[in-house]
Amino acid sequence: MTTVKAATAKAGVEIVILSNGPGELVTWVRPVVQELQQQLLAQTIQARISVMLSPCPHATGKEVMLACSYPGVNRVQGAEHFWRFLLSGKTAENWQWWPQGVVLFLGGDQFYAVGVAKRLGYRSVVYAEWDARWWRWVDSFGVMQAEITTRIPAPYADKFTVVGDLMADARQGVPSVDLIPTLIQTAAETEWIGLLPGSKPAKLAQGVPLVLAIAEHLHRQRPQTQFLIPVAPTIDLPTLAKFADLKHNSIIPQMGGTTAELWETDQAYLQTDRGLKVQLLTQSPAYGALSQCRLCITTVGANTAELGSLAIPMVVLLPTQQLDAMRAWDGIPGLLANLPLLGSLFARLINSLVLRQGRRFAWPNIWAREEIVPELIGKLDPEEIANLVLNYLQYPEKLEAMAQRLQQVRGAPGAAQKLAELVIQACNLSP
Numbered sequence: 001m002t003t004v005k006a007a008t009a010k011a012g013v014e015i016v017i018l019s020n021g022p023g024e025l026v027t028w029v030r031p032v033v034q035e036l037q038q039q040l041l042a043q044t045i046q047a048r049i050s051v052m053l054s055p056c057p058h059a060t061g062k063e064v065m066l067a068c069s070y071p072g073v074n075r076v077q078g079a080e081h082f083w084r085f086l087l088s089g090k091t092a093e094n095w096q097w098w099p100q101g102v103v104l105f106l107g108g109d110q111f112y113a114v115g116v117a118k119r120l121g122y123r124s125v126v127y128a129e130w131d132a133r134w135w136r137w138v139d140s141f142g143v144m145q146a147e148i149t150t151r152i153p154a155p156y157a158d159k160f161t162v163v164g165d166l167m168a169d170a171r172q173g174v175p176s177v178d179l180i181p182t183l184i185q186t187a188a189e190t191e192w193i194g195l196l197p198g199s200k201p202a203k204l205a206q207g208v209p210l211v212l213a214i215a216e217h218l219h220r221q222r223p224q225t226q227f228l229i230p231v232a233p234t235i236d237l238p239t240l241a242k243f244a245d246l247k248h249n250s251i252i253p254q255m256g257g258t259t260a261e262l263w264e265t266d267q268a269y270l271q272t273d274r275g276l277k278v279q280l281l282t283q284s285p286a287y288g289a290l291s292q293c294r295l296c297i298t299t300v301g302a303n304t305a306e307l308g309s310l311a312i313p314m315v316v317l318l319p320t321q322q323l324d325a326m327r328a329w330d331g332i333p334g335l336l337a338n339l340p341l342l343g344s345l346f347a348r349l350i351n352s353l354v355l356r357q358g359r360r361f362a363w364p365n366i367w368a369r370e371e372i373v374p375e376l377i378g379k380l381d382p383e384e385i386a387n388l389v390l391n392y393l394q395y396p397e398k399l400e401a402m403a404q405r406l407q408q409v410r411g412a413p414g415a416a417q418k419l420a421e422l423v424i425q426a427c428n429l430s431p
Contacts, residue, residue, distance in 0.1 A: 012046030013427050014101030018116060020056035020079065022199055022234050023302025024107030025066050026285060028127065031169040032106060035416040037072040039424060048098065052116065053079040054108040060199055060234035069233075086112070089119050102426045104419075110134055123426040127166065127419055135159060140426055142419045161422060164415035167305045167363070189224050191393070194289075194296035194312075195278065196303045197243075199232035205251055206319045207299045208243035210382060212272055213256025214297060217386035219276050222393065228279040228293070229270070230286035237268055237280060244270055255319070256382035295392055295399060297385070300361040304373075308364035308409070313402040315389060316362040318377040368409045373402060 015036065019029050033049060040047045051067040053059075059079060067076045077085070081092040101122035105113035110126050110133045117124035123139045126132065132141050132148055135156045142163035143149060149160045195215060197207030215227045231240060241262035242248040252259060260270040260278070268280040281289055287310055290296065296307055296314045307314050364372045376385060392398050 012048060012098060012100075014098045014120075014122065015047055015049045015423060016101060016103045016116065016120065016122065017049065017051045018054060018103060018105050018112050019051060019067070019107040020054045020063075021059055021107060021302075022063060022066060022232065023305075025063060026233075027302055027306060028106040028166045029067065030070055031166065031416040032104070032419055033070050033072045035169075035420040036423065039417075039420050043424070045424070048074045050074060050095070051076045052082065052085070053077065054082045054112055055079045056108065060232075062234035066233050082112075086115050086119065100427055102423050104423055110138070114138060125419070125422050125426050127163070129166075132160070140422050142415070142422050144415070161418065163418035163422070164413075165309075166415045166419070167309045168413045169416040191222070191225050192289075192293045193218070193225055193227050193389070194293040194298075195227055195229045196296055196298035196307075197229065198299040198301065198303075199234055201243075203299050203301070204235075204240070204243045205249055206255055207317070208240065209249065209252040209255035209258055210317065210319055210380065211297055212244060212260055212270070212276075212278065213258040213382035214386050214389070215278060216258055216272055216274055216276055217383050218389060221386070221390055225393075226279070227276070228281055228289060230281045230284070230290060233282075233284040237262055237264065237282070240280070241270060244272075258382075294396075295389065297389065300375075302363075304361075305363035308362075308367070308373075308406050311403045311406040313392070313399045313406070314362075314373050315385065315392075316373055316375045317380060317385070318361055318375065319380045320378055364406055364409060368405070372405045372409065 017029060017033070019025055029051065036047075036049065049072055051073055053063055053067070053076070056079065064076050064078045067073055075095065077091055077093075077095075085091050097120055101120060103113050103117040103120065103122050103124045105124070105126040110128070113124045113126050114134050114137045117139075124137075125140045125142065126138050128141050128143045128148055130144070130148070132143060132152065135141065135152055139159065141160045143160055144163070144165050146162050149157060149162070152160060193215070195211040197211050198204050211229075218225055219227075229240075231237065241260070244252075244258075244260035246252050246259050258272055258274075260272045263269050263271055268282065270278045270280065272278070283289070285306070287306075290307065290312055291310055293312060296312055298304060298307060298314050298316055300316060300318050304314065304316055360366050360371070360375065361377075362373050362375050365375065374388065376388075
């Protein structure tokens with residue numbers, strides 16, 4: 001699918017953003033586009049922003065819709081057309097290109113930035129979070145931390161600028177407080193817990209029934225506790241509800257056995273078979289509402305980075321009841337895990353090997369190189385997880401210590417601004 005918004009025909013500068021998955025679109029592309037708009041307007045630079053998506057194992061199929069919803073994005077091409085463009089230079093809707101432009105890498109394989117820039121005759125800027133590649137051919141790098149530059153040969157060092165962590169900019173421009181809509185009259189002592197079961201079917205099949213079962217255990221012990229699910233923009237409510245329906249999700253009995261039904265009145269919610277109402281928030285990003293939560297229960301992925309950037313305490317879950325469902329690895333492991341027929345076998349083998357390595361999966365723990373937030377991996381039991389969460393709720397000083405540690409490692413905002421400046425400089429447009 002290709003979507004094009006109206007753009008002025010007057011020639012200016014092309015800014016082509018390469019990205020791939022929903023996490024990169026929300027946490028990287030959105031703040032950078034926002035900052036680019038402001039700087040281009042302030043400097044009266046005529047520009048057109050195009051987003052080009054590349055194939056991603058984490059994709060949900062709604063990335064085009066998400067990218068097109070960002071103010072300032074003029075046109076979007078889906079991942080299914082990426083290889084044709086890279087090989088032939090032709091887009092699905094025969095886009096015309098202005099002579100001057102920059103290719104900005106914000107997700108995928110860094111080599112794509114080299115290929116697309118050469119194809120279009122543009123300069124290239126790469127945001128490097130952990131590692132910088134192809135530095136001989138990339139024109140400019142904005143890197144997350146100075147440590148990356150220590151591995152670069154001296155002749156190429158002047159291509160590198162430390163811009164900081166884009167994740168820390170994720171909530172810039174988002175209202176600081178989103179009121180949590182109430183389904184019922186809540187007392188002053190009500191506490192909120194966020195549930196983030198994921199956005200992809202493989203995660204949702206396990207994550208939705210698991211977090212609902214945990215919520216029921218918690219609610220029985222602490223009736224003042226209420227729950228919300230911030231629904232990913234790439235999934236609709238009826239689809240989400242199917243993962244709580246035994247007719248559509250056969251793994252529910254292995255994840256605690258809790259089912260739920262979707263209700264859409266003034267506010268949407270899932271009501272479990274025992275009557276617990278879990279509110280569904282469709283506003284994206286829902287940072288304000290999440291910031292009112294004492295704690296979040298989340299799957300692995302970009303959501304752990306967003307919560308970490310907001311300094312929200314969390315418990316991170318990686319259930320293995322359905323080990324072959326975990327197929328979202330990058331590179332060759334991801335290709336093998338998604339092969340027809342043999343993919344399930346490869347997925348189980350790869351996942352077993354990865355889990356034995358004892359590696360960290362939550363982004364705050366990766367950043368800090370230590371366990372700041374608990375990661376629970378294995379055949380998870382909802383009641384045991386609920387008891388762990390109860391311990392945190394009963395001893396708020398533990399939550400405070402976790403929040404403070406997250407605050408220390410998340411980094412200061414400003415990366416989007418610096419990266420936008422690199423893009424403008426790459427076209428020699430800065431005043």
